[in-house]
Amino acid sequence: MSKTAKSLVLGIETSCDETAAAVVEDGHILKSNIISSQMEIHRRFGGVVPEVASRRHVERVTSIIEQALGEAKVTKEELSAVAVTQGPGLVGALLIGISAAKAFSFATGVPLVGVHHIAGHIYASHLVEPLRFPLVALVASGGHTELIYMPEHNRFERLGRTRDDAAGEAFDKVARVLELPYPGGPHIDRLAKAGAPHLDLPRSWLGDSLDFSFSGLKSAVINLLHNSQQRGETIEKADLAASFQASVVEVLVEKAVRATRLKGVSELVLAGGVSANSALREALASRCREEGIILRVPPLELCTDNAAMIAAAGTYQFRDGQFAGLDLNATANLSLDR
Amino acid sequence: MKWLAVDTSTLVLGVAILEDGRLLGEVTTHLHKNHSVRLMPTVARLMEDLELTPRDLDAVVVAGGPGSYTGVRIGYTTAKTIAWSLGIPLYSVSSLVVLAMNGFRFPGEIVPLFDARRDRVYTGLYGVNEGELVPILSERVIDIESWLKELVGRGPILFMGEDVIRFQERILSVLGDLAHFGVPAENVSRASSLGMLGHRRYQQGVPPEKEDAAPNYLQLAEAEAKWLQNQANGGEENGAATH
Numbered sequence A: 001m002s003k004t005a006k007s008l009v010l011g012i013e014t015s016c017d018e019t020a021a022a023v024v025e026d027g028h029i030l031k032s033n034i035i036s037s038q039m040e041i042h043r044r045f046g047g048v049v050p051e052v053a054s055r056r057h058v059e060r061v062t063s064i065i066e067q068a069l070g071e072a073k074v075t076k077e078e079l080s081a082v083a084v085t086q087g088p089g090l091v092g093a094l095l096i097g098i099s100a101a102k103a104f105s106f107a108t109g110v111p112l113v114g115v116h117h118i119a120g121h122i123y124a125s126h127l128v129e130p131l132r133f134p135l136v137a138l139v140a141s142g143g144h145t146e147l148i149y150m151p152e153h154n155r156f157e158r159l160g161r162t163r164d165d166a167a168g169e170a171f172d173k174v175a176r177v178l179e180l181p182y183p184g185g186p187h188i189d190r191l192a193k194a195g196a197p198h199l200d201l202p203r204s205w206l207g208d209s210l211d212f213s214f215s216g217l218k219s220a221v222i223n224l225l226h227n228s229q230q231r232g233e234t235i236e237k238a239d240l241a242a243s244f245q246a247s248v249v250e251v252l253v254e255k256a257v258r259a260t261r262l263k264g265v266s267e268l269v270l271a272g273g274v275s276a277n278s279a280l281r282e283a284l285a286s287r288c289r290e291e292g293i294i295l296r297v298p299p300l301e302l303c304t305d306n307a308a309m310i311a312a313a314g315t316y317q318f319r320d321g322q323f324a325g326l327d328l329n330a331t332a333n334l335s336l337d338r
Numbered sequence B: 001m002k003w004l005a006v007d008t009s010t011l012v013l014g015v016a017i018l019e020d021g022r023l024l025g026e027v028t029t030h031l032h033k034n035h036s037v038r039l040m041p042t043v044a045r046l047m048e049d050l051e052l053t054p055r056d057l058d059a060v061v062v063a064g065g066p067g068s069y070t071g072v073r074i075g076y077t078t079a080k081t082i083a084w085s086l087g088i089p090l091y092s093v094s095s096l097v098v099l100a101m102n103g104f105r106f107p108g109e110i111v112p113l114f115d116a117r118r119d120r121v122y123t124g125l126y127g128v129n130e131g132e133l134v135p136i137l138s139e140r141v142i143d144i145e146s147w148l149k150e151l152v153g154r155g156p157i158l159f160m161g162e163d164v165i166r167f168q169e170r171i172l173s174v175l176g177d178l179a180h181f182g183v184p185a186e187n188v189s190r191a192s193s194l195g196m197l198g199h200r201r202y203q204q205g206v207p208p209e210k211e212d213a214a215p216n217y218l219q220l221a222e223a224e225a226k227w228l229q230n231q232a233n234g235g236e237e238n239g240a241a242t243h
C-alpha cells in the first residue's frame, strides 16, 4: 500500500450515546459527518442508561451509515477501509458499531480497522489542521481524562489518566449536587461566570504523577454545601460553581504543561467534550502563550464524540497495515499505548 | 433464492444457508462463548465451505428476539447490516417461534421458553394448523407461576428449550403427566428452521423489515419501565442509572 495513495475511510462510532458515521479522505478531509445524538432520550434519566443507548444504536446505525456515504457521495466500492471504535466505552453500545462494521466489511470486502476512542479524539484536531509531531494531547470528556504523547502518526504513549472520575463526569456530578440540569458541564460554565472562585476547594496533584483524581474534589463540594446548610448559612451556587471549575481547570492546565515539558514538545492538542469549557480554553490559551506552546483546539462539533475522528485515526492505522479480523470484539478498557 | 439465517438470541449460535426451502449448510453451537467474537467468522467460514460469496445471497433472516438483550442485538445488527450492505431484504422471526419449530411433529401444543431471570420466562403457546405453526397464546414475558396457571386445563404440552430444566419440577407439580419435555436436539434452536420460516414469509408476501426497525425484546429497558412508573405515580424521583 503506497502511503500517498488517496484513501477514503468510513468511520463508525457508538461508544456512548451518539450513533455516528462519517467519511474522511486522506485522513484529514471531512467528506461527511453524521451524528444522531440520544441526549434528549437520556436527559429524563439524568444520565446515559447503557441499555437504552444500545437499543437506540441498533435502530439507527445502518441509516446513519447510509447518510454518511450519501452525503459524501462515496460508494461502498470506493472505500479503502471501515474504521470502528473498539473501546473504551460502554460494551453493549460499542458492540453495535462493531457488529455493523464487521458485517459491512464482510459483505463488501472493505478492510476493517479497530480504533481506540482516545486516538480518535486526538485526530479530531487533524481534520482542522495537520497534526505536528511530536505533540502532547489532553483529552478530557465525560468518559476520560488523559494525557497522551505522540512522537508521530499512529504512535501513542499514555503519560497520565484519571484514577477515578473523568473531568466531565465530575462536572456532571457536581451539577447534580447544585441541582442543575443534565448534562451539567455547560450549566456550570455559565453559572461560574456569575460567581467568584473564592471558596477553598482542594487541588489533587498526586505528587509528580501526571494522573488525575477528581472524586475528592466532588466530595469536598458536597461537604462544603452540607456543612454550610447545617450551620444555617447559604453558599452562593455561582461561587461554588466558579470555585469547583477553577480547581479542575488549574489541575488540567498545570499537568498538561508539565507533560509538554517532560517530553520537550511545543505542540499541545486539546480534545474531548470538556474542551467546550470556556474557563479551560482561556486558562490553557494564556498559559500556553507564556510557555511558548502552540495550542490547538478543534471546533466544538469535532470535540464531542463523532465518527470523523475515528475515520481519521483509522486512516493512519490502515496505512500502517493494522487491520482487524472478523473476530474483532469490544474492549471496555482498551489500552492505547502503541 | 439463497438465504442467510442468523440466530444469536440465546446461548445458541446458529447460522444456516438455504436455497429456497432446501438446507445447504448449517452450523449450530451451544456454548458459553462470546457471540460477538464468533458470529461473523462462523458466517464467513460456512459460506467459504459452500463456495459462496456474499454477493450470492438474496435475503437475510434473523431471530429477532426475545432472548439475551446483547445477544439479540448482535445478531440483529449483523443481519441488518449485511442485508443493507448487499441491498437485499431482511426478515425477522420471533426467536420463540424458531425454537417451537423443533416440536412441529408433537401431537399437542408447544411451549418454547427462555429464562428471563427473577422467576420470569419469555414464552408463548403454539399449535400446528394446516401445516403451519400458529400462536394460540401470544408471546410474552411472565412469571412462571402465572404462566403455568394459564396452561392448566389444556391437553398435552411439550416444553422446549435449554432453560426448561430449571423449571421442570414446578411444571410437573402443576401440569403433571400432561407436561412433556424436549430431548437435547429439540431444545436447541436451529437456524435451518429460521431460514425456512423466513422463506415462507417471503412467499406469503410479508414485507421485509424497515431500515430503522429494531429487535423485539418483549419488555422495556428497566430504567424506562421505572421512569414510566414514576410518571404514572406523579413522582419526581427518577430511576436513573448513570454510566
Ligand SMILES: [Zn+2]
Pocket (backbone or CB within 6 Å): A117, A121, A141, A143, A272, A304, A305
Ligand atoms: Zn469521547
